[in-house]
Amino acid sequence: MYRSHNCGELNASHINTEVTLAGWVQKSRDKGFMSWVDLRDRYGITQLIFDSERTDGKVFEKARSLGREFVIQVRGKVIERESKNPNMATGDIEILVSELNVLNEALLPPFTIEDETDGGEELRMKYRYIDIRRNPVKNSLLFRHKVAMEVRKYLSAQDFCEVETPYLIKSTPEGARDFVVPSRMNPGQFYALPQSPQTFKQLLMVGGMDKYFQIVKCFRDEDLRADRQPEFTQIDCEMAFVEQEDILDTFEGLTRHLLKEIKGVDVEKFPRMTYDHAMKTYGNDKPDIRFKMEFGELNQVAQHKEFSVFNAAELVVGIAAPNCGEMTRKEIDALIEWVKRPQIGASGMVYVKCNADGTFKSSVDKFYDQDDLQKWAEATQAKAGDMIFILSGNANKTRTQLSALRMELATRLGLRKPDEFAPLWVVDFPLLEFDEESGRYHAMHHPFTSPKPEDMSLLETNPGKVRANAYDMVLNGNEIGGGSIRIHDKETQALMFKYLGFTEEEARNQFGFLMDAFQFGAPPHGGLAFGLDRLVAILGGQETIRDFIAFPKNNSGRDVMIDAPSNINPVQLNELQIKLDLKL
CATH class of the missing domain: 3.30.930.10 (Bira Bifunctional Protein; Domain 2)
Incomplete structure (x- = not known):
């Protein structure tokens, strides 16, 4: 029997019980006359103690040579822990080890097996079998x-x-x-x-x-x-x-x-919600309705002045970002550059600040008066303290661009709460x-x-x-x-x-x-x-x-752990009567 209990189940009720545990060495601490080892398995961590006075000498020396991720089996008695750890399920006890067996030694892992690791994503995918030992993946x-x-x-x-x-x-x-x-x-x-x-x-x-x-x-x-x-x-x-x-x-x-x-x-x-309504109101067919920021179409209230950008557009449409009226010009310029990125593809963006006193300040004040901007606020359901962002151009492209902006703003504003669900x-x-x-x-x-x-x-x-x-x-x-x-x-x-x-x-x-x-x-x-x-x-x-996913592929569709896809043996290709012309 490799183990009588797992590393997450022992508590004060097991004190004075003889147990057998098996798992991986999470870490060890050596004070010369006493050593501690954190033993980990899928179920949790149990602290082991090796004492120069109470532990057999050979077992004590073997414990001091254990490395990270060694696979070991121990037998010993559950004792009360002097310095309890309320953050661990097993924090009230430790195991006074009487017998230690090294089941398999291990190389030093390429990254730390902890919740917050120092391993990059590609490295962790290459050693996915090690990454699975970390709590977040497990x-x-x-x-x-x-x-x-x-x-x-x-x-x-x-x-x-x-x-x-x-x-x-x-x-x-x-x-x-x-x-x-x-x-x-x-x-x-x-x-x-x-x-x-x-x-x-x-x-x-x-x-x-x-x-x-x-x-x-x-x-x-x-x-x-x-x-x-x-x-x-x-x-x-x-x-x-x-x-x-x-x-x-x-x-x-x-x-x-x-x-x-x-x-x-x-x-x-x-x-x-109908598909047509979703596209018109949110710009995509999978809208996030945890927050508003619904589209307001502005053609009728924005295409009557001398602003050629709007006049030439198939669609002029905006959203009201809540409580963003105090955004700085630097922050607004950064958003404008964000929508102009190739991934979004907008040529520019107009904005309107909805001031607390009921007035408006826009980037197109030269062309539009306060009455015009009031109508824009009504169409986008903007309130005092909000900021209206407006895009224009081809209808389908503009809706897609504004949808991306809507989601980006919601992320920055903390409106996409992971513990809130809106199906x-x-x-x-x-x-x-x-x-x-x-x-x-x-x-x-x-x-x-x-x-x-x-x-x-x-x-x-x-x-x-x-x-x-x-x-x-x-x-x-x-x-x-x-x-x-x-x-x-x-x-x-x-x-x-x-x-x-x-x-x-x-x-x-x-x-x-x-x-x-x-x-x-x-x-x-x-x-x-x-x-x-x-x-x-x-x-x-x-x-x-x-x-x-236990063993995912990377963004290129490759499994970097087993190096797939890979070349096929010519004998197999011959059996399949397949000839490769790599010049194609």
Whole structure:
């Protein structure tokens, strides 16, 4: 038996108990006649004491030679600690060691295994197995486990059945790029790793499973950001014989359950917001509604003077930053430079100070009087003491730029509180979006999303106006889940493929199996997928997902720990009948 107890459970009730512990040496302190070692495992830290009078001489000398991260086993008696540590669960006791076994020596780690470490991110990712020993990473992984268990508990209680779907599937042309896997047994042919189990969960509905879920790995070969990984995990769900409201009610319930069980937070309201309203009011389809700063459109009250910048703009729009009226010119100039960065792309910014006496001071006083600025304040809901920031230009670009500024200001003002949760549903997305490069429409979500029944006639005359029977759940400015009611009959699905530019032959080659299944009694069905990585990060009070993944990739999609991706042995390439032309 390597251990009788873990390093986090012993307390004063165990005094005089003989115990066996095992773990890693966190640190040691040697006073010559007495040594202390902090022994760490996943559950906590226990202090060991080696005394020249009470400890065997050989054991005492061995203890003095222990290095950081040595793996050891000790036996000894629990005794009361003279200098208690109220900050430790085991701070009332220590172990007077009688036997010490070194199970494995260790090199000096490349960074300190402490909550606040001296290791940079790339170094810690290279030695991720060591980084996991640190409390912040370890606790993030335990937190992820807790969330996953609560998901399974809730969905199982709602009669959902967890079903595994294949990882080696067929490549499809929609969505992000696939990761492809060559088949040795079928030379020249390839599997693809799934971007989602979309078609399989629909087939499970055809199969009568009724309520399906799966916590599943998905893969997308796309550009990376801090909150994206080439492989990620979804809580994937599908239900038969449902309408949109049934699905929204079910997953509001799941979200309420997680917030209550994980964070102790009760959430009553899940507001509904149309896609058009979200874009017009917040500049994006995943607004953070923990704070206001709603957009105020100013075309009618700003394009009647001689200010050519506004007059030439498709959209003039502003936001009121609360209690920012005392910002210095230096601070304002810094914000102007922030929006002019290439990542944002604005050409400039106009500002208006809302003074406490009801007057206004702006950067365009030459063109606008106090009555004009009063109207701007009304349109942006600005109050005395606020600052109005205004951008102008192409409507879509300007809304995106102002949305980024809104989030940046909220961060600087401390309005994005990690312990505050504001979920909402965004509904009525466009079914299709036009791609200028390819000159055709693409599915905004995927080609299996059902149009709103009342918009079906617009497919022929005005496809860009057709709304999807689709919905996203947004939490604190992040899309944490999305789904739709699916098409469940062959004729409508064939029509959708037609409007997406598929020939009948292309549609048959890619999705013939699904079209065939629809002919054997497909029920009305729909579903939703949560991004588990992102959901866990938000519940954990973080913006990025990396520390909630055991072995993440870096921003280049590389695993620097195992050095992947890597070259393949020429023998393997030959077996796969693949020839590489690196000049391409």
